[in-house]
Amino acid sequence: MGECCSLEGEIKPSNTKRECPICGDKSLSVPLKTILHHINRAWDFKFKDQRFYYCRNAKCDVVYFSTADFIIVKSDIRTAIGIKEQSDDALICFCFGVSKIDAATDKNAKDFVIRQTKTSMCSCQTANPSGRCCLKDFPK
Numbered sequence: 001m002g003e004c005c006s007l008e009g010e011i012k013p014s015n016t017k018r019e020c021p022i023c024g025d026k027s028l029s030v031p032l033k034t035i036l037h038h039i040n041r042a043w044d045f046k047f048k049d050q051r052f053y054y055c056r057n058a059k060c061d062v063v064y065f066s067t068a069d070f071i072i073v074k075s076d077i078r079t080a081i082g083i084k085e086q087s088d089d090a091l092i093c094f095c096f097g098v099s100k101i102d103a104a105t106d107k108n109a110k111d112f113v114i115r116q117t118k119t120s121m122c123s124c125q126t127a128n129p130s131g132r133c134c135l136k137d138f139p140k
């Protein structure tokens, strides 16, 4: 799962997990590249030597945290994360702009995304703040 758009030559996030220092959820690692595509003032980011993880707990304010427990919260990034926001307009799929309400009401949206992932037309590693495929965030 989630390997739909791994890029050749990129350092793949390892599948190691680490507990979010705030909510305790087991979180998957995320590439530095992903963080730089979402954090405010990426040019000021000084923690490039640490491994970061993405907390996907909807109720947790933490987006990224590092092995040294450096924390990046929602207000530190420039992307509204659908699963962490109340707004129906917040995005679930960042590659193709599918909002929460689209995902909930239009079956074609998910079918479209599934087709794109199969032909590697998506760009989850940079577009999705999790660095991974969005399909797991769609309603079942």
Ligand SMILES: [Zn+2]
Binding pocket: 020, 021, 022, 023, 024, 025, 055, 056, 057, 060, 061, 062
């Ligand atoms: Zn958390």
